[in-house]
Amino acid sequence: MKYVSRAELISKIQATNGSIFTVLYEKVRSNGKIRKVNCRLGVQKFLKGTGKGASPEAQVLTVYDLQKANYRSLACEGILEAIIAKVVYKIK
Numbered sequence: 001m002k003y004v005s006r007a008e009l010i011s012k013i014q015a016t017n018g019s020i021f022t023v024l025y026e027k028v029r030s031n032g033k034i035r036k037v038n039c040r041l042g043v044q045k046f047l048k049g050t051g052k053g054a055s056p057e058a059q060v061l062t063v064y065d066l067q068k069a070n071y072r073s074l075a076c077e078g079i080l081e082a083i084i085a086k087v088v089y090k091i092k
Contacts, residue, residue, distance in 0.1 A: 001088045009089050010076055013061065018042045020066065022083040028075050037072060039063035046071075 004012070013021065020040055027033045043064035059076040081090040 001090060003092045004089050006076065006079070006091055009079060009082055009091060010061070012084055012089060013079075013082055014041065016041055016084060019085070021085075023063070023074060023079060024081045025074050026078040026080060028078055034080070037063070037074075038066045039072065040066065043071075 013023070018040055020038060022036060022038050024034065024036050027035055041061070041063055046064075046069075061074045061076060061079075063072050063074060064070075065072045079091070081088060083089075
């Protein structure tokens with residue numbers, strides 16, 4: 001287990017280049033509910049072009065949830081830990 005800053009963790013997630021990773025995050029609108037999601041970045045197969053895009057200043061990652069076969073928007077401030085290439089990264 002490695003402890004990293006939030007900015008370091010976000011950059012590690014963005015550097016996964018389509019690899020599968022797991023994120024543990026706190027939902028923004030549900031009174032602190034914790035969720036775990038297996039996901040990938042950069043999946044474009046199921047895009048319809050009808051959803052709202054996140055503004056760049058919103059600090060949101062759009063990932064593809066492999067278990068629910070749908071896209072999820074994760075607020076960067078809600079991410080608590082990530083498992084990337086069998087290494088657990090936690091926020092300091």
